[in-house]
Amino acid sequence: MTFYSTNRQSADMSFSEAVIKGLPQDKGLFFPKEIPVLPASFFEALPELTLAEIAYQVLSPYTTPDLTADQLKTICEEVFTFPIPLVEVEEGISALELFHGPTCAFKDVGARFMSRCLQAFSTSGNPVTVLVATSGDTGSAVANGFLGVANIEVVILYPEGGVSDIQEMQFTTLGQNITSVAVKGTFDDCQSLVKQAFSDEELSKEMQLSSANSINVARWLPQMVYYFHAWGQWRKQNPAADASAVTFAVPSGNFGNLAAGLLARQMGLPIANFIAATNRNKIVPDYLETGIYAPAPSVATIANAMDVGAPNNFPRILELFGNDFDALLQVVKGYWTDDEPIRSVIREVNAQGNYLMDPHGAIGYMSLKKYLPEFKTAGIFLETAHPAKFQQSIEAIIGTDVALPEQLQAFLNKPKHSLSIKNDFSELAAILQEQVKL
Incomplete structure (x- = not known):
C-alpha cells in the first residue's frame, strides 16, 4: 500500500516511509491510495x-509489504492485550469502554501499535525523535507506549496548566527517553509548534x-479495529437486529477517531x-450546519x-467523502454542548444507572439521546478515558470519591x-537540537 498527501504536493x-516521516512536506496528511473492502x-x-x-485482517492491506505477516501478527498480539x-x-445505548489499557485511555491502542511499527522500521541506526502535542491522553499513551524503546527519543508538548494532574503525571514522571515540555499557551499552540518543526528544513537535515x-x-489506522470489534459484539448481543441498525457517537477533538470509524465504514463495516460529538470547540458541528x-x-x-x-x-x-459536503451530511451529524449539561448528565446517569462516564463519553451519550429518536437505531458511544483521569x-x-485504577495509582x-x-518555535528548536547531541 502506498500513501499520498491530501495536499497532493508531495x-x-x-x-x-509514511510512519517515519509522520507528515508530508507539503503539510497535508498521508492517506491510503486504496481503501479495500473486506469480504462478507x-x-x-x-x-x-x-x-x-x-x-x-483489517490492517494487513495497509501495512503490506513493509511488515511481514508474522511481524504484523506479533505486533497485533502485543498491542491488543x-x-x-x-x-x-440503558436500553438501546451502550458504552464501548476504551479505557482498560495501560494509561486508561483509547489512545493506548494507536500509541502501542505505532511504537512497535516504528521500532520495526528504525533499524538503520539513525535515532528517531518522536515529537507530539497533547491535550491530555495522547501524551500519556505515547510516553508509555515508547518508554524504553531503543533508538527512539520522545518529546511531548502540552499546554501549561491545560491537562489534568493525573494526565500530567503519566508523562512527566517517566524519565528515560521521554522529555516533557510545558508550553505557555493552548493545545493549538503546541500543535502549531509541531507542524513548524516538521516543515523546518534545518531541523529535517539535523534529525529524523x-x-x-x-x-x-x-x-490513526489501528483505531479502526475497535469499531469492527464493537459492531461484532453488538451483533452477538442482537443477532436478530438489522446489521446496520447502529449509530456510533464519537467524542471528537482532533477527529482522528471519527476519521478511523468512517474509514472502517468504507471498508464495509455496516454502520448507519x-x-x-464535541464541546464548545464546535468547529466541525458548525461546519456540518453551515x-x-x-x-x-x-x-x-x-x-x-x-x-x-x-x-x-x-x-x-473530507478526503473520505471526496470533498462532497452533501455525501458527508448523509452519514455524519454534528453535536456540541457546554460544560454544565455535561456535569448534569454525568450526575444523572451515575445516580440512576450506576454507570459513571467521563466528560468526553458523556458528550457522546448526550448526542445519542438527541439523535436516536430520529435515527431509530441502537447507539454506541465511545467511553474514551477512565473517569478517574478527571x-x-x-x-x-x-x-x-472516585477510586483510581491500579494503572493510575x-x-x-x-x-x-x-x-x-x-x-516560541526557536525555544522548541533549541530543545530538539539538544536531543541530537545526546
Whole structure:
C-alpha cells in the first residue's frame, strides 16, 4: 500500500516511509491510495474473532509489504492485550469502554501499535525523535507506549496548566527517553509548534523527526479495529437486529477517531450513522450546519482532551467523502454542548444507572439521546478515558470519591520532570537540537 498527501504536493510513500516521516512536506496528511473492502465472510466471523485477529485482517492491506505477516501478527498480539468491552448503559445505548489499557485511555491502542511499527522500521541506526502535542491522553499513551524503546527519543508538548494532574503525571514522571515540555499557551499552540518543526528544513537535515499524534498513519489506522470489534459484539448481543441498525457517537477533538470509524465504514463495516460529538470547540458541528469551515482559537472546557480549535484530522474526513459536503451530511451529524449539561448528565446517569462516564463519553451519550429518536437505531458511544483521569472534576460532580485504577495509582507521588517554554518555535528548536547531541 502506498500513501499520498491530501495536499497532493508531495511524493507518495510506503507505509514505513509514511510512519517515519509522520507528515508530508507539503503539510497535508498521508492517506491510503486504496481503501479495500473486506469480504462478507469476515463480517460473518467477526463476532467470534479476538481483537488481535480483527486487527491483523483489517490492517494487513495497509501495512503490506513493509511488515511481514508474522511481524504484523506479533505486533497485533502485543498491542491488543486488554479488553474493550461493550457495556449496556440503558436500553438501546451502550458504552464501548476504551479505557482498560495501560494509561486508561483509547489512545493506548494507536500509541502501542505505532511504537512497535516504528521500532520495526528504525533499524538503520539513525535515532528517531518522536515529537507530539497533547491535550491530555495522547501524551500519556505515547510516553508509555515508547518508554524504553531503543533508538527512539520522545518529546511531548502540552499546554501549561491545560491537562489534568493525573494526565500530567503519566508523562512527566517517566524519565528515560521521554522529555516533557510545558508550553505557555493552548493545545493549538503546541500543535502549531509541531507542524513548524516538521516543515523546518534545518531541523529535517539535523534529525529524523516523526509524529505520534493521530496525524501519523500508524496511530490513526489501528483505531479502526475497535469499531469492527464493537459492531461484532453488538451483533452477538442482537443477532436478530438489522446489521446496520447502529449509530456510533464519537467524542471528537482532533477527529482522528471519527476519521478511523468512517474509514472502517468504507471498508464495509455496516454502520448507519456517526455523530461528531464535541464541546464548545464546535468547529466541525458548525461546519456540518453551515458548510463553512472556520478554525478558531480553542477554549478550555471540562472535556479538555477535545479542546481543539483547528482539528488536524478533519481533512481525512473530507478526503473520505471526496470533498462532497452533501455525501458527508448523509452519514455524519454534528453535536456540541457546554460544560454544565455535561456535569448534569454525568450526575444523572451515575445516580440512576450506576454507570459513571467521563466528560468526553458523556458528550457522546448526550448526542445519542438527541439523535436516536430520529435515527431509530441502537447507539454506541465511545467511553474514551477512565473517569478517574478527571478525578477532581468527577468527584466534584457526583459528590463522592472516585477510586483510581491500579494503572493510575502507579504514577502517584513520583517527581515530575518538565521543561517550560514560551509559545516560541526557536525555544522548541533549541530543545530538539539538544536531543541530537545526546
